[in-house]
Amino acid sequence: MLLKTLIFSDDKYQALRIRRFLMSMVAYLLSYLLVYITYVAGYLDRWVIDVGMLTVAGVFGFFYLWLRSGLNRRMADPSLTLIQMVVATLVIMFLIYNAPQVSGLFLIIYLVVFMFGIFTLSTRQFVALAVFVLASYAFVIYRLHIDHPGRISIGEDVLQWIALACLLPFFAVLGGYIGSLRSKLRNSYDELQRAMEVIRDMAIHDELTGLYNRRHFMEMLSAEKSRADRSGQCFGLIMLDIDHFKRINDTHGHQAGDAVIHRVGETIGLSLRAGDFSGRFGGEEFILCIGQTGGESGMENTQRCAERLRASIELLRPSELPAGTRITASLGITEYRRSEALTSTIARADEALYRAKENGRNRVETG
Structure with a gap:
């Protein structure tokens, strides 16, 4: 796992870009095998092989360090795909110049490189790259015709250029x-993920208050x-x-009742500390x-929280209710006893709540 983190990245997007880069390096190595075969067949000089290997190694190290440093994030294309393909184009044109007799082999290799752009390039970028390749190849043909006219057949190279x-453009x-x-x-996947998050949020929260619903509260x-x-x-x-x-619902309507529940739920949410949770x-x-x-102790802390919450609710003045209308709440508290059933804990708190109501409401009772 540590080795994987060192090679790739903790950032999943950076890790994906590095994986793509390593895939391109595998393509480089396979292509270089073909290049070596052309050397064995006598079409390339040894120095071209050595320069090519050093160039590929240098390109690999440079781009890998660029990706691992995170500086690529500042680029419009963080994957550096277009830049890498431009470099690959220049390397292949260098090989064509030095082995024009097997230029068709190198052009086939380039078509493989070209397809790596599918990961990130747009049609406009593909077209721009195609123009760059054709211009580069035309320049190589021209230089070969000027520098080494005996090594090429201008007609065959022009036909290859036309074929390319x-x-x-099709590619x-x-x-x-x-x-x-x-x-x-x-984008569809991202939208689906967002929709799933909304659905999950709706599945665990009460719509009116934003607090957890009963089922999720009991799970927690x-x-x-x-x-x-x-x-x-x-x-x-x-x-x-x-x-x-x-009485609030019957006198002022369900809209006012919903407003009261919402404001009380909001007050409860604001009263919670880290580690506390609540539900409707x-x-x-x-x-x-x-x-x-x-x-x-648990009871001291719970008593203090309950009293503070009761006082906060008493100060609420929802705009949906007539001026002067007071909102109060009765609270029952208890402490969980180790290894007991949760139904027993809840039943004690519920009994304390009913005692609070029987003893005048707007108060806290202990169970």
Whole structure:
């Protein structure tokens, strides 16, 4: 795993770019094998092989360090595909100049290199690269005709240039089309991921309050119970119910009732500390899991949180209600006892909540 991180990158996008780069290097090595065969066959001088190998090694090291440094992220094309293909073009033209008798072999190799642009290049970039290749090849033919007229057949080389001029635009359009399909597929995948995130968020949160729904809260509470059973550090539970909520709904309408639930849920969310979590238990009832902090006992901490929350709710003045209308809540608190069933913990908090209501509401009772 450490070796993989050293070779590639912790960043998944950078790692993907490096993998593509290494794939291109494999293509370089396979192509170089063919180049070596041309040397063995007597079409290339030894110095050309040596210069070619040093060039490929230098190009490999330069681009790899560029990618690993992260400086490529500043480029419009972080994969450096176009730059690498331009360099590959120049290397191949160097080989054609020095072995014009087998130029067709090198042009076939270049078509393989050309297809690597499918990963990132657009049709416009493909066309620009095709123009660069044709211009470079035309220049090589011209220089060979001037420098070594006896080594080439100008007619055959012009025919090869015409053939390349016919093939490259086709590859450019095809490569650009495949690249656009990949881009659309990638965008569709990103949209699907975002949609899945929204669906997941909707599946675990209450739409009106933004707090966890009952099912997800119970899943988290079950995990908290397992942690408490292992560590011995128990947690507190708060059951909260909005006082006289039915009267608010009947008097001011369901829209006002929803506004009250939303504001109470918002207040609960703001009252939570790191490690605490809450959910809408049903209707106008909420539930909170409160962790221990410092040297306080679980009940001391839960009592303090509950009193602070009760006071905050009492200060709420939703604009949907007439001026002067008070919102209050009754709260029941308890502490989880190690290894007991969660239903027992919740039942104690629920009993304390009902005592709070029986004893006058807008208060906190302990169970």
